[in-house]
Amino acid sequence: MADEDLQARRVDVMCAWTTFIEHGDVAAAVRPEILLSWGRARKARVSTEVEAAPMADESETDAVWRGSPLQAAVEAVGSELRRTAEDGDLVVAVTDPNSRILWTYGGRVMRNKAESVAFLPGGRWDDESVGTNALDLANRLDAPSMVFSAEHYARGLGNWVCWAAPVHDPVSGRRLGVLDLSTTWDRTHPIGLATARVMARLIETAIPYSHEHPSVRAEGTGEPGLVMTLLGTAETWLDGARLLLNRRQTEILALLALHPEGLSLEQLHAMVYGDQAVTFSTLKAEVSHLRRALGGQLASRPYRLLMPTATDVQQVLALIRGGHVVAAVEAYGGDLLPGTNSPALSELADYVAVALREALLADPQPDAVLRYSQELAPYDREVVESCLSRLDGAPHPTIPLLKGRLAVADR
Structure with a gap:
């Protein structure tokens, strides 16, 4: 987004916020979820001058984190989360279903900004405690949410932009919390919300074995194994590290991930190429490349992946x-x-x-x-x-x- 467009957008939001705070209504278009959240914050008598989120009991927060399936999942994919924060100079947070932060990691600049507003483990970021923010909206709406600049109810958060996406147990569908990415408003980027969704999905695929979640990781396995995003955007991670594959290799790997029982050479060829005039040798070459990329974790006769997949x-x-x-x-x-x-x-x-x-x-x-x-x-x-x-x-x-x-x- 061009700098002047972003600045104009910020001015419009600030004008709408000022009108609401002074008169209880808005003079410009404001997204319905933002307006409803402003109303909840006003009804709860949240001060627009709140400087930091209230903190929950530290020992209770630690106990919730240790007892949550999110802890093992975040530890499994922590390198990817930290790399995202450092590359984009973001602060990454994971919350419980009530918008209490359980874990954070920040880039060099955003780490200090986050600490100044209690964007830390134990910070209570529901909108009745600190006003409108993306963590609360994503939890409340059970949908990806963005809050830009003065869309935050608290004046002190007007320099932030936040993107959050809910994290669910992939089998039960139970909402476990949200994954949030935050930075300064002038660094708003169109892919911010999509990135939050991808990170939330990465955490979901690393949630450890349980009675609710038997399909993503085999019992007793300490690594998340192979994780593939195939819907909309094709991305592949192995043990938390992203693999760079071409389109055909992604298709072959997807078919193997979706058929854990294994496929013969003839079956895999038919599924990949149909009636195209492509030799078995071509397919074997692609499989050999994949075997190297997977560290040898691809068996033959039948072709079968030797690690947990999701x-x-x-x-x-x-x-x-x-x-x-x-x-x-x-x-x-x-x-x-x-x-x-x-x-x-x-x-x-x-x-x-x-x-x-x-x-x-x-x-x-x-x-x-x-x-x-x-x-x-x-x-x-x-x-x-x-x-x-x-x-x-x-x-x-x-x-x-x-x-x-x-x-x-x-x-």
Whole structure:
């Protein structure tokens, strides 16, 4: 975003904030979730001059962290989280479901800024304690949230921009907390929210074995193994380190991750190439490259991965099976490997997209439908109409936005 556009945006938000604080209304367009949060903060009599978040009991916070599945997951992928913070000079935070911070790591500049406002383990960042912020919104809405500059209720946070995304147990769908990325407002970047979503998903795939989460990591395994994001954006991590693979290698690895029982050379060839005139030797060469990249953890006869694996495809399907529609929409980052010419992956892409749509038609949760219509399927009238019909005139903050999506679809 150009500097002048960013500055103009900040001025507009500051004007809206000032009008609300002085008169209780707004003179400019403010996102509904921000306005509702401002209202909650005012009702709770939060001071706009609050300088730092109140702190929860230290020993209690430590106990919650030690008893949370988030601790093991964050430790498993900590190198990736710290690298993100250092490369972008961000502060990264993980909270519990009540927006109490359990863990943080900051880049050189942001670390000091974070300490000055109690953006630390134990800091209570619900909006009734410190006013509007992205951690609270992501927890409250169970959806990725951004708060920019003076959208923060507290005046002292007007120099911040924060992006947060909820973290769920991938099988039960239970919300465990949020992952937040924060920096100064002038460093706002369009991919900030997407980065928070990817980091939250990375934590989800590293959550240790439990009765709720048996599919992501084998019992007793100390490493997160292979983690693949295939929906919308293709990314692959091995033990917390990102792998750089070409498109065909990603397709082959995805098929192996989705078939843990293993595939013969003939099966894998058919799934990758279909009826294309590609030799078995070409496939073997690609597999050999993958075996080197995986440190030898790829067996032959049949081809089979020798480490725990997790993909966002499996996560979304598990959430749909469990009836967790909101979490499924959040985890669905987009079409599976758009443009793939693998017949097996093309078929799976259609299956996942249709399953998600049918889940929304069966249970049209307003927040999930809004995100689906805004980011995934802007011209799908039927899903939006089913949601509005289910609401049947009952008041809900998403209604104006859903009707706006219908107007866009009509065009």
